[in-house]
Amino acid sequence: MPLQYVSRTDPAVANALSQELARQRSSIELIASENFTSPSVMEAVGSVLTNKYAEGYPGKRYYGGCEKVDIAEDLARERACAVYNCSFANVQPHSGANANFAAYTALLDLGDTVLGMSLDQGGHLTHGSPVNFSGKYYRFAAYGLHPETETIDYEAMARLAKELRPRLVVGGASAYPRTIDFERMAAIAHEVDALFMVDMAHIAGLVATGAHPSPLPCADVVTSTSHKTLRGPRGGFILTNNEEIAAKIDKAVFPGAQGGPLMHVIAGKAVAFGEALQPSYADYIDQVVVNAEQLGKGMMDGGLRLVSGGTDNHLCLVDLTAADVTGKDAEKLLERVGLTVNKNSIPNEPRSPFVTSGIRVGSAAATTRGLDAGDCYQVGALIARTMFSVHDEAGLAAIKEEVDAIIARHPLYPEFDY
Numbered sequence: 574m575p576l577q578y579v580s581r582t583d584p585a586v587a588n589a590l591s592q593e594l595a596r597q598r599s600s601i602e603l604i605a606s607e608n609f610t611s612p613s614v615m616e617a618v619g620s621v622l623t624n625k626y627a628e629g630y631p632g633k634r635y636y637g638g639c640e641k642v643d644i645a646e647d648l649a650r651e652r653a654c655a656v657y658n659c660s661f662a663n664v665q666p667h668s669g670a671n672a673n674f675a676a677y678t679a680l681l682d683l684g685d686t687v688l689g690m691s692l693d694q695g696g697h698l699t700h701g702s703p704v705n706f707s708g709k710y711y712r713f714a715a716y717g718l719h720p721e722t723e724t725i726d727y728e729a730m731a732r733l734a735k736e737l738r739p740r741l742v743v744g745g746a747s748a749y750p751r752t753i754d755f756e757r758m759a760a761i762a763h764e765v766d767a768l769f770m771v772d773m774a775h776i777a778g779l780v781a782t783g784a785h786p787s788p789l790p791c792a793d794v795v796t797s798t799s800h801k802t803l804r805g806p807r808g809g810f811i812l813t814n815n816e817e818i819a820a821k822i823d824k825a826v827f828p829g830a831q832g833g834p835l836m837h838v839i840a841g842k843a844v845a846f847g848e849a850l851q852p853s854y855a856d857y858i859d860q861v862v863v864n865a866e867q868l869g870k871g872m873m874d875g876g877l878r879l880v881s882g883g884t885d886n887h888l889c890l891v892d893l894t895a896a897d898v899t900g901k902d903a904e905k906l907l908e909r910v911g912l913t914v915n916k917n918s919i920p921n922e923p924r925s926p927f928v929t930s931g932i933r934v935g936s937a938a939a940t941t942r943g944l945d946a947g948d949c950y951q952v953g954a955l956i957a958r959t960m961f962s963v964h965d966e967a968g969l970a971a972i973k974e975e976v977d978a979i980i981a982r983h984p985l986y987p988e989f990d991y
């Protein structure tokens with residue numbers, strides 16, 4: 574499929590699109606929050622639904638002519654509920670941050686106390702960082718990792734909850750490689766009469782197939798993005814089984830936080846939820862988990878340390894101290910050999926978030942591209958070799974050749990021609 578129109582009407586933009594396709598094709602994508610959507614998802618997102626204003630919800634809109642976009646939003650809502658076995662879905666949040674903003678607005682008053690995972694221990698900006706609205710509008714306190722196990726310290730979390738009696742406890746993370754015990758967190762929250770919210774953005778695909786326990790049976794509300802392991806278009810959504818909370822969520826999203834929903838993206842979400850209901854999607858997620866484990870094994874065999882000693886999900890958090898390379902330098906060096914990762918703080922990070930001592934390595938996008946367990950072990954080993962080859966130009970060139978050979982075996986978007 575060539576770019577039929579924009580290449581003629583706007584070659585400058587067409588050139589940017591073409592260069593980005595070439596970039597995605599010519600490196601192995603290991604950023605744990607990224608993925609490659611299907612051409613069907615892209616077709617829906619690039620459709621005439623972008624033209625439609627549809628403030629409100631299906632059957633109750635503030636504009637005429639919404640009957641057809643209602644079909645798309647109803648499909649997205651119904652399929653989201655089917656994927657996650659729940660009774661309510663709001664699929665309008667433009668992003669994960671917007672979903673969290675709406676959920677907090679629905680559940681909290683300004684200045685309320687909330688417990689969230691510390692950003693530098695694996696949490697997310699919207700879980701109370703002082704530079705984010707969450708940290709500015711609410712009184713967040715942070716829980717984190719046990720210093721020895723580098724896994725969530727549930728006992729310390731329970732002590733903090735008893736001491737502070739928050740109105741809300743937030744579970745979920747952006748850089749946590751282990752299974753999260755949502756039932757234990759829910760018990761901690763509910764014991765102090767707090768509500769329990771889970772931001773499952775990273776593991777939404779794993780939850781969809783049962784590869785990670787679902788937060789739905791025990792959380793009062795669940796927020797997510799649709800574009801990470803779930804492999805849909807860029808966006809957010811919110812789920813609950815509680816009717817009262819559902820009504821508050823709908824009001825908080827619109828008119829509370831957003832205006833017109835992005836109906837083309839909602840159609841893309843409907844397609845992605847449909848894909849997540851197919852048996853092949855469960856096979857994909859199983860492979861994502863195996864591939865993350867093999868990436869980790871390759872890196873450990875190559876002399877790097879994984880935070881917490883391994884992974885249960887789609888990502889590894891890598892401590893680069895042994896190689897004496899910063900996360901910032903590692904990110905640049907790996908890009909040179911065709912491996913795309915992001916620098917990431919490690920627990921008790923001595924360096925600034927712009928430099929860091931670690932990288933985060935995920936398997937979701939590479940698995941979509943077709944990399945298997947053997948490829949991922951090799952990629953893990955190549956990451957480690959790169960970290961110990963900082964001043965070895967010939968060594969780096971040899972690594973790039975091996976990366977290029979893997980890429981050549983797994984073409985990306987062969988149907989696109991631009």
Ligand code: DSN
Nearest residue numbers: 605606669697747748
């Ligand atoms: N930026 C996302 C990530 O990379 O994990 C979280 O929003």
